[in-house]
Amino acid sequence: MRELDAAVITEAVARMCIEANTRLPRDVMDTIARAREAEDWPVARDILDRIMENYSIGGDIPICQDTGMACVFLEVGQDVHIVGSLTDAVNEGVRRGYGEGYLRKSVVRDPLDRVNTGDNTPAMLYTELVSGDRVTVTVAPKGFGSENMSRIAMLKPSDGLEGVKKFILDSVEQAGPNPCPPIVVGVGIGGTFDKCALLAKKALLREMGSHHPDPFYAELEEELLEKVNALGIGPQGFGGRTTALALHIETLPTHIAGLPCAVNINCHVARHVTEVL
Numbered sequence: 001m002r003e004l005d006a007a008v009i010t011e012a013v014a015r016m017c018i019e020a021n022t023r024l025p026r027d028v029m030d031t032i033a034r035a036r037e038a039e040d041w042p043v044a045r046d047i048l049d050r051i052m053e054n055y056s057i058g059g060d061i062p063i064c065q066d067t068g069m070a071c072v073f074l075e076v077g078q079d080v081h082i083v084g085s086l087t088d089a090v091n092e093g094v095r096r097g098y099g100e101g102y103l104r105k106s107v108v109r110d111p112l113d114r115v116n117t118g119d120n121t122p123a124m125l126y127t128e129l130v131s132g133d134r135v136t137v138t139v140a141p142k143g144f145g146s147e148n149m150s151r152i153a154m155l156k157p158s159d160g161l162e163g164v165k166k167f168i169l170d171s172v173e174q175a176g177p178n179p180c181p182p183i184v185v186g187v188g189i190g191g192t193f194d195k196c197a198l199l200a201k202k203a204l205l206r207e208m209g210s211h212h213p214d215p216f217y218a219e220l221e222e223e224l225l226e227k228v229n230a231l232g233i234g235p236q237g238f239g240g241r242t243t244a245l246a247l248h249i250e251t252l253p254t255h256i257a258g259l260p261c262a263v264n265i266n267c268h269v270a271r272h273v274t275e276v277l
Contacts, residue, residue, distance in 0.1 A: 001079055001080070001081050001133075002077075002079060002080045002081070002133040003080070003081050003082075003083055004080050004081070004082050004083065004135060004277060005082075005083050005084065006082055006083060006084025006085060006086060006088070006089035007084070007089070008277055009082070009086065009089040009090060009093065009135065009137065009277065010089045010090075010092045010093040010096070011093070012093065012137055012275050012277055013070075013072060013089070013090055013092075013093025013094060013097060013123075013137065013139060014092075014093040014094075014096035014097035014100065015097065016093075016097070016137065016139040016273045016275060017070060017093065017094055017097025017098060017101060017103065017139055017141070018060065018097050018100065018101035018103070019273050020139050020140065020141050020271045020272060020273040021062045021063065021064075021067045021068075021101065021103050021141055021271060022059070022060050022061060022062055022063060022101070023063075024055050024063055024269065024270075024271065025208075025270070025271075025272065025273075027207050027208040027209070028208050028245070028268070028270050029052070029055060030208075031208045031209060031245045031246065032048060032051060032052060032055075032182070032245065032268060033052065035048060035182060035241070035242040035245060036048040036049065036052065036242075038241055038242070039240055039241055039242060040241070041234065041239055041240040041241070043234075043238045043239065043240070044234045044235045044238065044239060044240025044241065044242060045240075047235035047236050047238060047240075048182075048235055048242065051235070051268060060101065062101075062103060062104070063269050063271070064143060064267070064269045065104060066104065066106065066143035066144065066145060067098070067103040067104045067106065067120075067141055067143075068106065068141030068142045068143040068144070068271070069106065069107060069120070069123075069124055069141065069142050069144070069147075070094045070097075070098070070120060070121075070123040070124065070139060070141055071123070071124045071126070071139070071140045071141065071142050071201070072090050072094070072123045072124065072125050072126070072137065072138070072139055072140075073126045073128075073137070073138040073140065073202070073205070074086070074090075074125070074126065074127045074128070074135060074136070074137055074138075075128050075130045075135070075136040076127060076128070076129055076130065076135050077130055077131065077132035077133045077134045077135060078129055078130070078131060078132070079131075079132060079133035080132075080133045080134065080135060082135070086127070087125060090123050090125055091121045091122050091123055094119070094120055094121050094122075094123045095119040095120070095121050098119060098120040099119060103120070104120075105117070105118055105119055105120040106120060106144075107119075107120050107121065107122070124142075126198065134276050134277065135276070135277045136274065136275075136276050136277075137274065137275050137276075137277060138205060138272055138273070138274040139272065139273050140204070140205060140271060140272040140273075141271050142201075142266070143267060143269070145178065145179055145180050145267060146179035146180065146183065146265045146266050146267045147264075147265075148178070148179075149171075149174075149175035149178050149179040149265045150171075150197075150200070150262070150263055150264045150265050151167075151171045151174075151262070151263050152193065152196060152197050152200075152260070152261070152262040152263075153167050153260070153261050153262075154193065154258060154259075154260055155167065155258075155259040155260070155261055156259060157256070157257065157258070157259050159259055160259075163259070163261075164189060164259070164261050165223075165224065165227075167261050167263070168185070168187055168224055168228075168247075168261070168263055169224070169227055169228065169231070171263040171265075172185060172228050172231065172233075172243070172244070172263070172265070173231055173233075175265055176233055176237060177233060177236060177237020177238075179265045179266075179267050180236065180267035180268065180269075181233055181234065181235055181236060181237060181242075181243050181244070181267070181268070182234075182235050182242045182243060182244060182245045182268045183243065183244050183245070183265050183266060183267055183268065184204055184208070184244065184245055184246050184247075184248075184265070184266040184267075184268070184270045185224075185225075185228065185244050185246070185247040185248070185263060185264075185265055185266075186200040186201060186202070186203035186204035186248055186250075186263070186264040186265070186266065187199075187200055187203055187224075187247065187248065187249040187250070187261070187262070187263055187264075188200035188201075188202075188203065188249075188250055188251075188252075188260070188261070188262040188264070189249060189250075189251045189252075189259075189260070189261050189262075190251045190252040190253060190254040190259075190260060191252035191253070191254055191260060192254070192255075192258075192260065193260060195252060195260075196252075196260035196261065196262040197262045197264065199250040199251070199252060199262065200250070200262035200263060200264035201264045202250055203248040203249060203250040203264070204248070204264060204266045204270065204272075205272050206248045208245060208246045208270070209245075209246050210248070212248070212249050212250075212251075214251075217249050217251065220249060221247050221248060221249050224247050224249075225244055225246065225247040228243050228244045228247060229241055229242060229243050229244060231243050245268060245270075
């Protein structure tokens, strides 16, 4: 049994909060650059140019003023013993990272009294037990301009594939310019009400443009991405070919009486950093 001091997790989370908010993953930048080359609408091209210019400024300046809620995904090996409180370690990492990085603190202690916690805690923590003796940590700050546009539907099995397609496209169309397009669309299909929403959020963590391992869903991803971009919302809602940079689907088995479907939308600032401890 390998022992891992919780302080190591704290240090990693603090570092990753700053990195995720100030440095965009290369796959996202490359996808935006390709989208810019494919655009034939001058306004859309200009907006994509400005987005890329913003990313190129560099330094420890946040990519976006909304530095989000800290969504932290942990894959904990069953052969590792964490010495100390895992939850406390993650929250302390968020507290340090958002303080030391001068990142905006956007979390309120209660959804109705709206008093700010002052340190962006607590983190939204998702933990999964896996084999091995390592801990894989992914920090994915989530802004709420896009989070607010997300939806879930408990469809009927009779709605079938066409019902799923309609719900996804309607969700993007209703979101319009609000989630700061070009967007990344995470889709969850199956499981239960709560698991389906988590699937959609985890779909946003995939490498940009990667495909579902099942050819059926890989083809569905491509079809839906094409249809989303045909909506013509475009960068920042001013029209163009690039409404979405990618659309990723994750699935789980579900009940015979259900067809849950969730759409979790991310803006073009698709922030995430992963480390293995």
